Amino acid sequence: MLHVKDLTASIGGTPILKGLDLDIGEGEVHAIMGPNGSGKSTFAHTLAGRDGYEVGGTVTLDGVDLLEMTPEQRAAAGVFIGFQYPVEIPGVNNMYFLRTALNSVRRARGETEIGARDFLAVAYEAMDLVEMKRDFLNRSVNAGFSGGEKKRNEILQMAVMQPRLAVLDETDSGLDIDALRVVASGVNALRGPDRSMIVITHYQRLLEYIKPDFVHVLVDGRIVESGDHTLALRLEDEGYADFVNHGLDDVPGRPLSGAPR
């Protein structure tokens, strides 16, 4: 459902993604691991259409060219980013934000908007998934939230938006083990045949809770190794040093690997 081919991205002339290839099928969960600065977050933002990057290559979602679209159009097409650092929006009620978001994509898809009462039912169901108290809805978006609350709020938004493709950017960072478990069980509950996921993480820890179908190693803007979940375990033992030291540039002839199909 998602095809990424020879994706490049640079900021102010500095290349960050240097030809990334990735194919994701229906309902698959792919983990992307890599050292700091390898381009993991940039990949997420490039999929979302953040301003400020010069982007090349092709990305299609359900056969539609994503790179030509604005961020809001991509959201309507079903792209959702679970942010590493969710921003605070003081004075904007969390429920109002959520409903505006949902109705924005519904409008863009030509669907009818959802009323306040019906929305509440949707929101409550989603909140149970991430064990959130009801008063969460009446607080300002992320304002004064703890690190764990912010991440749970991201998963809540994902549950409400029901995306085609969810990209979770370092969702595990800054979470204690209890929060991690709550977030992971929320994500697992949202897995399904109609929803694919990209789980970006630095550590293997999250993957104990969210079992990926495939694991990719991103180094210096390219995917240098792909495998099943055992690859993550190997990385845990050996670290990234092997990949960093013997990256693509240094080892000619090493195959460019996409996801095994």
Next chain:
Amino acid sequence: MSETLRTIEELTEAGYEYGFSTDLDTDIAPPGLTEDTVRLISGKKNEPAWLLEWRLKAFEAWKTMAEPDWAKLEIAPIDYQALSYWAAPKKKPVLDSMDDVDPEIRDMFDKLGIPLHEQKMMSNVAIDAIVDSVSVTTTFKATLAESGVIFCSFSEAVQDHPELVREHLGSVVPFRDNYFAALNSAVFSDGSFCYIPAGVRCPMELSTYFRINSQNTGQFERTLIIADDDSHVSYLEGCTAPQRDENQLHAAVVELVAKDRAEIKYSTVQNWYPGDENGVGGIYNFVTKRGRAHTDAKISWTQVETGSAITWKYPSVILQGDRSVGEFYSVALTSKRQQADTGSKMVHIGKDTTSSIISKGISAGRGQNTYRGLVKIMRSAENARNYTQCDSLLLGSDCGAHTIPYIEVKNPTARVEHEASTSTVGEDQLYYCRQRGMSEEDAMSMIVNGFCRQVFDELPMEFAVEAQRLLSVSLEGSVG
């Protein structure tokens, strides 16, 4: 320049939707300001001798005064002799029935979204409509009279309730107070008057709608609100003006008197024509607003200021009685080339007096926004408390925000807190909202409204909706 910044510029360059002018047959005095002008105005209104005398004293005082130059405002010189000091729609309506209002005036207010036909009006809001400083009609007068509330034009009050006017006129803002207050006292043409008798809770919102229509005329209204012991009133004020290339001077005075245990809530949505993006045209708004709170009384100012080329305005409360309360909630938006120097003064005289100031400044385009406030705790004010919070939001890189708080404390038991913050609408906030499917315009409007939330929560319902809409319109434009 990034994509986002460019969009912010487009967003803040929206047109002014109240810029039309209405062709009214208007009675205008020749330009110039002399003692004769003051006599002419007073004569036109058949004023009693004491009022003419008061005006003349104010005029003498004004001649000895100089324009204030301490505000952070760049103002082209104003030629006070080039202005006309009297303009009134010629057909003076009979005030008994709405049907007698000049149809052209009625159409003008319809166009502004303020229907003056009572059956069509917002329920529970009585309106005094003022065009070019002259009251053209006041609605719901009879209903109000049943509970003893007097709500009428200032001129009518001078004729019908001279003792109330004489007792309170200038009692809160003396004519020597400042240059513009002196000018207003000499030449004010009309305004609203309101008296709430002791123990009465005003049964509806009172509202004055100000419309400047004529060209090259100065606008000088005067509002006086007296809330007698144990009474309560909520008062709303709205302002618009046509789009013209000349700057127009508006120098109003508002005096509030809250007697023992009374409460006055005064809300303003000011949307005078702000001028264009090159700074051509727009209203010069020099306003003196002040209230005196007696024992256990409360005065609350809420303002949403999106208009005017220049805003010079410091709604204040003199906390005279023990345990009196003063509040100031403000949203001031400057875009294009607008300049605002606005804030509040809280003067604590009585014991256990409390005041709070919540100011939200938004700067966009080449707008300059200054908060200037004074918190003064007098020696007599035991256990006085003040809390001040000033937040500034910058949209784009060509605008400015400034915070200038003055604090004078003469009693050591006082507790005064001041918090200030400056932030920008981050590209990351906009990106976050857009990733969730919102358009950039919707996102901007949501973020800015969130920033103003504390103040909007203080506005009466109808006005809160209007204020949000106004803010969105002021920031709206074509997103490319």
